Amino acid sequence: MIGIKFVPNKLIQSLIKGLPNAKWSKQYNMAYIPNTKSNLGVIFNTFKGLVWINYNRFLTNKPINTKNESIDVEWFRKRKTVPEYRVCPEEYLLKLELKRYANNTVRTYVSFFEMFINYYKDKELNTINESDIRAFLQTLIRRKVSNSYLNQAINAIKFYYEVVLGMPNRFYEIERPRKESKLPKVISKEEVLSIIACTNNIKHRCIAELLYSSGLRRSELLNLKATDIDSKRMLIRVEGSKGNKDRYTLLSKTTLEDLRIYFKEWKPKEYLFEGQKGGRYGGESVLKIVKTAAQKANIKQVVTPHVLRHSFATHLLESGVDLRQIQVLLGHGSSKTTEIYTHVATNTFKTIKNPLD
Template sequence: MIQNQKMIGIKFMPDKLIQALIKSLPDPKWSQRHNMAYIPNTKENLGILYNTFRGAVWINYNRFFTNKPQNSYNETVDIAYYRKRKPIPDYRYCPEEYLLKLELKRYAKSTVRTYVFFFEMFINHCRHKDLQTIDEIDIRAFLQQLIQRNVSNSYLNQAINAIKFYYEVVMDMPNRFYEIERPRREFKLPKVISKDEVLSLIENANNLKHKCIISLLYSSGLRRSELLNLKLADVDSKRMLIRVEGSKGNKDRHTLLSQTVLEDLRLYFREWKPREYLFEGQKGGRYSPQSVLKIVKEAALKAKVRQSVTPHVLRHSFATHLLESGVDLRQIQVLLGHGSSKTTEIYTHVATNTFKNIKNPLD
């Protein structure tokens, strides 16, 4: 935005060819503040830009087409909750256009919740400024306040994403705040427990239902949300597979079904008689995420496992133990539903067989 008008900014490394091509564009100007060339943002100029630079430079076209749906398969998000909230004195709610764009792009519920939370935190930090007049200085001041609270890098990145979503996607200003610095991505090793500790967890479950939940999380490498979404038909006892539908990234996959777990599931089914979902609450319907976490935590406490255990620790342990037993990394990637092999490669950093062949210099 320059003098309240949308412009196409052109930032490039010093190059005589590019400079010559920019001069051939209609009425190009230079912005000292943004340190880049620019022309008015019109459809005609966009076409001229593509034709001028075709074959000479690489342009990220996605920055100009931000209105495409993010996801066609996500369940409908109930934005009405955010719209119906009672006004709070001196508190700014998310603008309607922000909510509408989240709704149209069909972001996952968790993403909507995160974006609304962080954007409202930001606009209330700058509550005395109009959203159109906010600049990089305001954003940096907000981020500095978060840093002083000693929040994680992931927390900071989520805040930046929520802010950029408004200006770049809702207001259609690609790369308006391109100068905002992002924190370095943290590299943390997955937490893993031993096979003996996993067995001890299962043995210390309160009842058969809890035992099946802990066993499935580990033996199939399921995320907590995937476990809760499992339906009776998803357990394929003939092929010894579990079908996982609509997992992270809206991908379906199959994962392993343990013979031991299958026998426990049959006993569980006769006793508990679930109707739709494999694990249901007392009044029917999907089991709650909080209940699953509580089950795992209580079993870990009884089993006297020293480190903190969550459902995701069981998933990490599943992948690590497979790698240690010689299963190919690509097969583990498929079982976990990872889109990239780089995500799965992190388990090579914690698998014990990585270190077994290395002789300790002290010994």
């Protein structure tokens, strides 16, 4: 059924009476009609321009992505915890599983939500209110955590009340920290080349080359398979990246030559880069490869896989590539995200004459 909850109003009551097979539920204290697609349309057309309709309950079951990595929540169910430690409710884990959230998101949400419910160990979950949530967040602010950390805590808490329990989000409109506007860290082309030159072997070299020459995220690199390398069109297919989007990005000729050498030598079976025992290569290993090579190249700033991605975008912009094309290559949903590179590209400043000179 479609339940219709509303503040008593004569206009709304008279309009509800005109809905097909409208009935009243004493148990739930709301009107209801059969849940059909046509009835949803009838409700929209009946109340359009007169009231605001909250359709949230009908939008939560939108199609899910089936390409995500397999979700592993069994680890949370089977782990050993200390006595009196309050674990994440089963319905929370189940909802994460059903919505097929990425494993990293699952780990983040569970750890933050457990931190929250253990802060209120003596309170029943259904008695924790908005003031309690704010008090908990205040303790995090006093610890001087980053805005990103605070936002993750808010997301984990809101997920329980709004998605698991299905409460309207306006009841839990928690204030978020002001968004920080940080510029991406970028290194020069010469520094990128010196990092690639300082890698230990052909496998490490290919990893560093792909991160830079294709602008890949670390997770995208780890999910690559040999079939994703299109040497005829000189493109790389990136599947199920951030936001469950597929895209194509550039394949460098230099990288392709090195990949052919790597493939003959290492013979990967499933993923393009695999661990010693097979399976997907580790994210920490990729980070270590980049950091170690950067240290060998005597680069003073800390270089991560994402710094190479930022450098790829910035160097393209400096060489005159259109911002929209860069957005497509990076897989950004909004052009505003890509515009941040205009603040670090040197061609933005080269035309300006310094007043001292």
